[in-house]
Structure formats: C-alpha cells, structure tokens
Amino acid sequence: MKILANDGLDQSGIDALSQKGFQVITTKVPQDYLMHYINENSIRILLVRSATQVRRELIDACPTLEIIGRGGVGMDNIDVDYARSKNIHVINTPAASSESVAELVFAHLFSGARFLHDSNRKMPVQGATHFATLKKSYEKGIELRGKTIGIIGMGRIGQEVARIALGLGMRVIAADSNVGRASIKVTFYNNQFINVDIETEPLEGVLKHADFITLHVPSQKNGYMIGAAEFAMMKTGVAIVNCSRGGVIDEEALLNALNEGKVSFAGLDVFMNEPSPSEEILTHPKVSLTPHTGASTLEAQDRIGLSLAKQICSILQIQ
Known part of the structure; x- marks a missing residue:
C-alpha cells in the first residue's frame, strides 16, 4: 500500500x-x-x-x-x-507538537523582552563601531517573572503555555469560550509538582489586564480576532505573540499599534499571506520573526x- x-x-x-x-x-x-x-x-x-x-x-x-x-x-x-x-x-x-509550539512562544517573548530580535540584526553591522550605543539602546529590557500573560485559547497548546508560564513565576489569565476551567499540572525535575486551576474569563478582561498576550485559536471565519478595537483595549506597552494561524491578527492594525507605541513588540510565527508575508511586517524593528516553525523540532x-x-x-x- x-x-x-x-x-x-x-x-x-x-x-x-x-x-x-x-x-x-x-x-x-x-x-x-x-x-x-x-x-x-x-x-x-x-x-x-x-x-x-x-x-x-x-x-x-x-x-x-x-x-x-x-x-x-x-x-x-x-x-x-x-x-x-x-x-x-x-x-x-x-497532541504531538504542543510542547514545541509553547516553547517557541517563549522564545519570542524572551527575544522581545530583551531586544534579541533587533540586536541580532544590528550587532553584525554595528557591533564593532557602535557597541556602547547599542548597549544603551537595549538597557530597558524587562523580566517575565511577575508579569501577567493572557492566553487566548486554552486547548492543548494554550495549557502548555500556561504550564511554562507558571514555572517562570508568571500570573496566568485566559479566555476561551469552550473551556471554563483548566487544571494545569506543573512538574519539576525531581518529580515534585503543583496543580493550578485557571478559570477562563471574557476576552475583554484578558485584553485589558495582560502584559503579554499569546494566541492559540483556529483560523477565523468571520474576520480577525484581534483588530484595531481589541488593540485599543490593551495596556500601553503590551506585547503579543501569534504562533497559531495567520489572519487571526489584523496585521495592518498591528503595525499601527507598534508604530504608535501601544504594542511594545510582537512575535510572529504565522502570517496573513504565507508564504509571502508583508514586507512591512518582515522589516519592522519591533517584530520577532520565524517562518511557521512552531512544530519544527x-x-x-x-x-x-x-x-x-x-x-x-x-x-x-x-x-
């Protein structure tokens, strides 16, 4: 056969x-x-x-x-x-790629929080001549510990993201119209573990209170899940990651939010026009990029x- x-x-x-x-x-x-x-x-x-x-x-x-x-x-x-x-x-x-996708989410989060995506572009060109200037420009990095991550979509991948976030000491909030409560087991290297129950809430609450937002939802049949109205609800300085499906985020609205300072950085593994993403997205200094590699481990x-x-x-x- x-x-x-x-x-x-x-x-x-x-x-x-x-x-x-x-x-x-x-x-x-x-x-x-x-x-x-x-x-x-x-x-x-x-x-x-x-x-x-x-x-x-x-x-x-x-x-x-x-x-x-x-x-x-x-x-x-x-x-x-x-x-x-x-x-x-x-x-x-x-179930096969949940851990890999979740880890990529945090690769983007760490990259944006410490400007790795930008410094990896500039260091090869300017590192030998403008080292001090670059160091100064990246001095406002932030830590993930103690921050609030908002997970939109609490399926297998969303729950794996929650597990890693809890292990990092983050506060986890979540929205999912199909999941009311998720019980997350966080296991440590010595076989000790904790169980944390996460009650989902309306999307608006997650958008308003999260420092970092990550999307784990299917393709949308009726428009974008995150557009200009949703960006307006978010905290100033929020960061957003999409490792789910292209078209979940309105990329034009995202670019506006990045340029206005509403969004501090974005991590994108998926794009609206794959396999030919927008040049504006690909060249934006506040966007960490991967070519749809969530399951590529x-x-x-x-x-x-x-x-x-x-x-x-x-x-x-x-x-």
Missing part, C-alpha cells in the same frame, strides 16, 4: 510504516501535478503538513484515496467535512510521525 508524504515525514514515522509493509514515498510533488501523481501511482494514503492543499477538486479526482493525514494541529488546508462525506478518513496529530516531528503511523494502522486494522 502506497503512502505519499508530500510535505515530508520524520524517519521514525517512515520506519514504523515500512515495518508494517507500507511503501512510503517522500517525493515532493508540485500542487498542480498532485492529482496525476496520486492516480498514476495508486496512492491510497496522502500525508501533508501545511503546504499541500487538499481541496474537493483533488478529492473528487483521486478515487484511490482512503486516508488523508495532517502532520500537525490545524487542518485549514484540507476540506475535512467534504473528504469525510466521501468516506475518506481524515486524521491529524493535535526533532522531538515534535518524531511524535508526529509515530502518531500518524499508529492512527493509520488502527484505521486499517493492521496489528
């Missing part, structure tokens, strides 16, 4: 599937040629990440497909309901591969 992992698959997943008799193909097939390739090679299982689009035209044109798998959480690049209406199994790996990719392999074998009842 042939599996096309069109956006790649970790070796652990390839090995697990190969041991069960699957032929795993990791050739990157261009989107325009994908229908032909699937049909020509009788592909029964298509695995993707965020790059490959699996729309109804592809689904209709490829009758051999039995399973579509997304290595990651969000499935906006797959017409999930339509595929399932055609009796195609659609799977993803929602060796550990997360290992878990994703193994999770997909396990689900495929379960669906096909392969022991």
Whole structure:
C-alpha cells in the first residue's frame, strides 16, 4: 500500500510504516501535478503538513484515496467535512507538537523582552563601531517573572503555555469560550509538582489586564480576532505573540499599534499571506520573526510521525 508524504515525514514515522509493509514515498510533488501523481501511482494514503492543499477538486479526482493525514494541529488546508462525506478518513496529530509550539512562544517573548530580535540584526553591522550605543539602546529590557500573560485559547497548546508560564513565576489569565476551567499540572525535575486551576474569563478582561498576550485559536471565519478595537483595549506597552494561524491578527492594525507605541513588540510565527508575508511586517524593528516553525523540532516531528503511523494502522486494522 502506497503512502505519499508530500510535505515530508520524520524517519521514525517512515520506519514504523515500512515495518508494517507500507511503501512510503517522500517525493515532493508540485500542487498542480498532485492529482496525476496520486492516480498514476495508486496512492491510497496522502500525508501533508501545511503546504499541500487538499481541496474537493483533488478529492473528487483521486478515487484511490482512503486516508488523508495532517502532520500537525490545524487542518485549514484540507476540506475535512467534504473528504469525510466521501468516506475518506481524515486524521491529524493535535497532541504531538504542543510542547514545541509553547516553547517557541517563549522564545519570542524572551527575544522581545530583551531586544534579541533587533540586536541580532544590528550587532553584525554595528557591533564593532557602535557597541556602547547599542548597549544603551537595549538597557530597558524587562523580566517575565511577575508579569501577567493572557492566553487566548486554552486547548492543548494554550495549557502548555500556561504550564511554562507558571514555572517562570508568571500570573496566568485566559479566555476561551469552550473551556471554563483548566487544571494545569506543573512538574519539576525531581518529580515534585503543583496543580493550578485557571478559570477562563471574557476576552475583554484578558485584553485589558495582560502584559503579554499569546494566541492559540483556529483560523477565523468571520474576520480577525484581534483588530484595531481589541488593540485599543490593551495596556500601553503590551506585547503579543501569534504562533497559531495567520489572519487571526489584523496585521495592518498591528503595525499601527507598534508604530504608535501601544504594542511594545510582537512575535510572529504565522502570517496573513504565507508564504509571502508583508514586507512591512518582515522589516519592522519591533517584530520577532520565524517562518511557521512552531512544530519544527526533532522531538515534535518524531511524535508526529509515530502518531500518524499508529492512527493509520488502527484505521486499517493492521496489528
């Protein structure tokens, strides 16, 4: 049985599937040629990440497909309901990358709080000649400990962010219309732990009281979650991180808030026009940037591969 992992698959997943008799193909097939390739090679299982689009035209044109798998959480690049209406199994790996995404949130937070994103740009160019000037310009860094982090979306990733924040000594507040209370277990290296219950509250309260805001929500069907009105509610000097989905934040409103000083810095892993983000966003001195790498750790990719392999074998009842 042939599996096309069109956006790649970790070796652990390839090995697990190969041991069960699957032929795993990791050739990157261009989107325009994908229908032909699937049909020509009788592909029964298509695995993707965020790059490959699996729309109804592809689904209709490829009758051999039995399973579509997304290595990651969000499935906006797959017409999930339509595929399932055609009796195609659609799977993803929602738990595999939570820790990696949460750690990236704090990479952006630490970067912005201590101007690392800006100093890493300027030090290679000006460090030898303007060292003292640069040092002076970065003297107003801030600590995360004791500050309030507002988490919008308390699913798996949001709860992992809360766990790290509590370990850092931060106050955690959260908004989620689907989660009333989250019980967070913070485990320390010597197997000691504490449990902290976090009651969610209306979004407006989180926007007003947080020093740092991080978003962990799906793509929005009815406009932005954070736009000009929401920025107006926030504290002056707030910082915001988006490692969820592009389009959750109105980037024009974000640029205005950054330029006006309302927002001190932003950390972005996702963008409205991926894979061609706005030049204004890419070059703004107050924005820490990564190219949609939330799940791009060796550990997360290992878990994703193994999770997909396990689900495929379960669906096909392969022991």
